[in-house]
Amino acid sequence: MQKIRIRYAKRGRLAFTSHRDFARALERAMRRAAVPIAYSSGFSPHPKISYASAAPTGVASEAEYFEVGLQAPVDPEWLRGSLDAALPPGLDILEAVEARTSDFADRLSGSHWVLRLPGVPDSTAEAAVAAFLAADEVPVERTTKSGRRTMDARSPVVRLAVTQRVPAVGEPGGEVGNTTPAPAAGGVDGPCAILDLVVRHVTPSVRPDDVLAGLRVVAELAPPVPPKVTRLAQGTLTGPGEIIDPLVADRDRAVSGTPST
């Protein structure tokens, strides 16, 4: 069975798509595009699609991943193009690479996020970030299915800084994104601090809203409107906080002609 790994983006208003919403939309797009998808056997067959660490609802992303199993081999670029055409604009299929390695999930060890805080001056954000980074531990509370729990928002943060602009492709940070996300929410005049954040994936995962909660804990940073968050990249985290494109390994294997696993 051929397996293809795909990177997609959630952009603009479709950032409000939840993971479940996306999964349903994708399955329908597969049918519209007549993708020869493989199904599980059994009474109620399910398409063979596995998703990797989806961004939270309301968060835009340039780097979401899933893997799909197919009954018959297809050209990955054909699959990318037809799925992209079948999905609504805003759910954009960016890359498709045939899976030739088996440790894909392990390669998603970190995420690069950008957080826009409309109404927050840079100086305020900088002070909060400094206080956050100076702390050994920043306990924050989150409500989960099993009730309220406390976690440390500090230790998984590899990099947190106030930045003047969003890093683009190829710059330090190792972004694989090919578009610069839209500017801050229109209609909100005045300052808008931009935070650059790299987080190591841990269990339970620490997400941008946990880091924001941490900034509130250490410095009472309370943005007047909800921040706009975008995931720029997911991949293998290196020591200095760079992220390596997780599809590189599959591409390299393809080039060297190693048979698929």
Added chain:
Amino acid sequence: MSDTATRRPGESVFDRLEPLLPQVQKPIQYVGGELGAVTKQWDGAAVRWALMYPDAYEVGQPNQGVQILYEVLNEQDDVLAERTYSVWPDLEALLREHRVPQFTVDAHRPVGDFDLFGVSFSTELGYTNLLTALDLAGIPLHAADRDDSHPIVLAGGHAAFNPEPIADFLDAAVLGDGEEAVLEITDIVRAFKAEGSPGGRDELLLRLARTESVYVPRFYDVEYLPDGRIQRIVPNRPDVPFRVHKRTTMDLDAWPYPKKPLVPLAETVHERYAVEIFRGCTRGCRFCQAGMITRPVRERSITTIGDMVENGLKESGFNEVGLLSLSSADHSEIGAVTHGLADRYQGSNVSLSLPSTRVDAFNVELAEELARNGRRTGLTFAPEGGSERIRKVINKMVTEEDLIRTVVTAYSGGWRQVKLYFMCGLPTETDDDVLQIARLAHEVITTGRQTTGSRDIRCTVSIGGFVPKPHTPFQWAAMADPETIDRRLKALRDAINSNRSLGRAIGYRYHDGRPSHIEGLLSRGDRRVGRVIEHVWRDGGRFDGWSEHFSYDRWVAACDAELPALGVSLAWYTTRERQQAEVLPWDHLDSGLDSDWLWADWQDALSEVEQDDCRWTPCFDCGVCPAMDTEIQIGPTGRKLLPLTPVNT
């Protein structure tokens, strides 16, 4: 309530909405962008419609009526149609706080900027949501307070056959099928605007009223008798018709919509491609408003159905198809339709279903045919009444033998669970009629166990409160009070569980009688009920179709506050039987049904006399065909559905 100072008409409010969305439940429902959605330039459009289904997106989005009108209107080059739904109370509070108006989900334009605001009512329980939307849109609640800057507020859907309770809030209502009506209204508005809107709002409404198929409540006066009954309803202008007639789209093959179904991103109540296989019903169930007001029967041909299914699946990517109608097995070529579709989609992941079938063993065969792919979706039958006697009263011609045979056929065919729908509170009903449901359910399980030799079978009894509806033979009937309904429902539960072995195999679902009681007020109410609706709304009433939001006490309090001064009451509207001579609030709205025929059928009901199906037997003079210049359209056409290569093998 929107800030109009700096805004251009039709400008998106999304930038103001977006910061609010992370703070509400299921924000995806407000962002639009679904496959099949259309966004047009505001400035190029001659006529602009905002279409609303007055319930949450998850309920409203799948509504076919709105989807069809949206597509029909947007096919016109110079017409723009966008959709809006009720916002949940969490977003309503934020919209008020941040002064963001009711918006469309397509391009997030303020509803108040459109020429027409068309609202489709399937149920009267959406009336309070209309008021929320008007208020959020900055449109005055009362039609009398609106000026040329406000949209024409227009109601459609089944509840528009008696729009009197919301007459104060509407500029107009349209009865019947919408496909051609919206285009005709669009033409009138287009011409009126092109002439420079001479005479303003009043002139436009007059032009609409003169078509005799748009009801403009303000052009009619209602006079009352000292005892509270209506004396007469008459036009208050010379060139307005005495009666307004319903619209009927005769050739369904010429209107094969939806062609490009809207595919939701959010989870909704029905995620499937639905094809209406025919409109109307001739069975003559006396409680069924839909069956009465959608006459005559108009069938879609087998080839159009086949093309619509094929194309609809391709366009949408849905893997479920529903063949809809009021009684789906009654299509004259239903056997060929189900066989053809089952052949075509065998081996694919497409599941086919036939909702709304009669209690008939033939329908189990059809369901088996559709389930060839292996998926057995639930089988539901609606005997509606528990005793043979009450089924004669309601003209649901099913014998107990039929029912048992049908259900047992289903168990033998591999279905493990069958759902049975009933009503409580039907005219002439006694405690015993309702208790018979328990006996029937016990019999179903006993016979099922004997025939299949298996104990692994279940049936679910669902029972709802009966609501007398306008334009039906029961429009004169007294409702049972909620206490009687609740007492019978509890007694039924005890009777079902009186035999523990059988009771364990029977599921029992019921709602208390209180929401039905209020639905009864709103169905048969007149213009005086508008005050009650507004009172409830001002007191916080929202989403009355949702049990978690509905408050019976709030409705009763509003009735007590508003109605006594007018000499009427909640009971006067609901539990009072009407006489033949009484002027009913909807008598000036013509559904085609002859009032004498309805009355005769009501008398037949009281004498437990059944009326046959006019599809198979001679005409019974209900009046629709001659009055509306229409006729029953049924096959067979003799055409066949060719199996095509499945979309996804």
